[in-house]
Amino acid sequence: MNQDKAPLYEALEKHRSDRIVHFDVPGHKGGRGNKELTDFLGEKCLKADVNSMKPLDNLSHPESVIKEAQQLAANAFGAHNCFFIVNGTTAAVQAMVMSACMEGEKILMPRNVHISAINALVLSGAIPVYIDPGIDNRLGIALGMSITDIKKAIEENPDAKAILVNNPTYYGICSNLKEIVELAHSHRMLVLVDEAHGTHFYFGDNMPVSAMKAGADMASVSMHKTGGSLTQSSLLLCGENINCDYVRQIIGLTQTTSASYLLLTSLDLARKNLSLNGREIFSKTIKLAEYARKEINILGGYYAFSNELVNNDNVYDFDRTKLSINTRQIGLAGIEVYDILRDDYGIQVEFGDLCNILAVITAGDRAMEIERLISALYEIKRLYAKDPVDILNHNYIKPDLVCRPQKAFFSKKKIMPIKDSKGKISGEFVMAYPPGIPILAPGERITDEIIDYITFAKDKGSNLMGTQDMKVENILVVEG
Structure with missing residues (x-):
């Protein structure tokens, strides 16, 4: 395919030159209805902030320029199909998990996943089987997943539907993705890759292997992180064994029907730039x-x-x-x-x-x-x-999962001080953001180590969030 093209960008440029009179949304009408916003972002930007229409296609049911732009992206990334995501890579990760697993089905994953993956468990009712990542005590970071540990998890959970892999982690750590794919596929499990921080693996020389090249079934790619698109724009890549029509329906459960053409066009242009100059x-x-x-x-x-x-x-x-x-x-x-x-x-x-x-x-x-x-x-x-x-010497605490995240999150709960919550089952999240990896997730037992970690993180100025209590002094725990 001709990677010189940017079909969505070209269609949007034509639309602007056609001087269409707008009696549709958005209500700022190309910026004329909000001078301060136009002065801040620029008239050209506001005129490109348009609604779906026939010449510009529709992200929820793409048939023309968005479809072509997604096909070009799939070709550039070596995928069978590609979906443009405007709800961030959070939505892409959730779509992967929800496409692969239904309520009550198991998914293997490391516990140092982004909160979006555990949120997907809350939404879907899937059951996590956590594989402890290695720990580097000098650096205080979780590492990748050992093949030995993955084999053990597969043997103990042969009914699992998928395995989710962070590749790379926030810190740059990569697992043996090709062997993980071979191992999972030999047991009829899908491989889902949170590749939020790995856009460049597809275009740079001497990079770690990309998810699609390794044969993974799905990968979520944060184009905005290292690919040059606008914040909140992302890609969901799919291999040839994925029912992409079903995936599109799953995406539609959480993705907006009012997709931003600024975000979509940034994906189109970023793909073109990486293909030509990556x-x-x-x-x-x-x-x-x-x-x-x-x-x-x-x-x-x-x-x-x-x-x-x-x-x-x-x-x-x-x-x-x-x-x-x-x-x-x-x-x-x-x-x-x-x-x-x-x-x-x-x-x-x-x-x-x-x-x-x-x-x-x-x-x-x-x-x-x-x-x-x-x-x-x-x-x-x-x-x-x-x-x-x-200084503490770790950022990972092995979880004690007592019940499904979905069950705990939607259960009857009571509030109590975090300092007094030892032994209780958490009904909500506690995490530092960034990086967005939960310290505590729904369904996990609260321990002294977790309480001490939260206290230390707060004292050092970490931005903690996830609890209903905005001060993160109290926590909702499962009653009973």
Whole structure:
């Protein structure tokens, strides 16, 4: 297929040039109805914010330019089919899980999944079988899944319908995806890949294997993270053994019927750009990340880790575009470094957890900005470093799953202080965002370790959420 084309973008440009008189929504009428918004975003942007119509197709039932744009994306990513998603990769992950599993059916997954995957369990009634990821105690992070652990889980749960894999994790850790696919398929299980942070695997040289190339059945891809599209735009890729008509119906359960043409067009143009220029784009990205990693490690105290972690087991490969930096040896939690970078140095990194920060590097960064980050980290170490004795050494707590997430979430519940909730079954989520991996999910037993972790995370300034109590001091627990 001709990847030079951008059919949705071209149709939208023609629509704007046709000077159509609009008696439809949106009500800002190309920006004329809201001057302040137009001044902020620009007249060209507001005129492209239109509703579905015949010349521009309809995302819920694509037959022309959206269909063609999705076919081009499928071709570019090596997929059998592709769906444009405008509800974020959250909607793509939920569509994967809900397409693969019905109520009461099992799905194998690591517990360090994004909250969207567990939300899908709440919506569908599927039963999770958690496979503990490996733990790197020096870095305080969960790793990938061991093939040995996956084999054991499959043997103990031969009736499972699918396995969900994070690839890569937020920190850049990759599992042995090709062997996972072969193993799962040999037991008639689908392989679903949360590839939110792996758009570049499809276009860069010497990258970890992509989900579609590994033979996975479905993959959710956050084009907006490293692919250059607008925030909230994503792709759901499907292999040849997936009933895509059914998947489209599942997507329709949660995706808006008022799809943003700004988001859709950004996906079309981002795909075109990656297809034509992806190798150059991600070659530059890796050079910037590798330079930053080398210079940060020279500072001492920090550890910007990379593919030296690869052990051909629970770290099968590493995404070198990720600039993940461990901060424990300077005696500061990652979230503390995150806050200082933003508040004192005007530098916004992706996130800070209790042990690490993550700086997302793309070809849109400049060498001078990399130097500014390195200099700021040097200054933070010089001014704030202390004894690391009080820093926790992990970001993963093995869950004790007592009942299905759906049952716990919709059960009769009562509220109580988190500090007094030991032994109770959680009826809601507690998580730090980003990265959006739940510390506690519905149906899991609350332990002293979980309470201590929540307390420590709050004290260090982590942005905790998920509970009805906006202060995250109280929690809803299952009655009885």
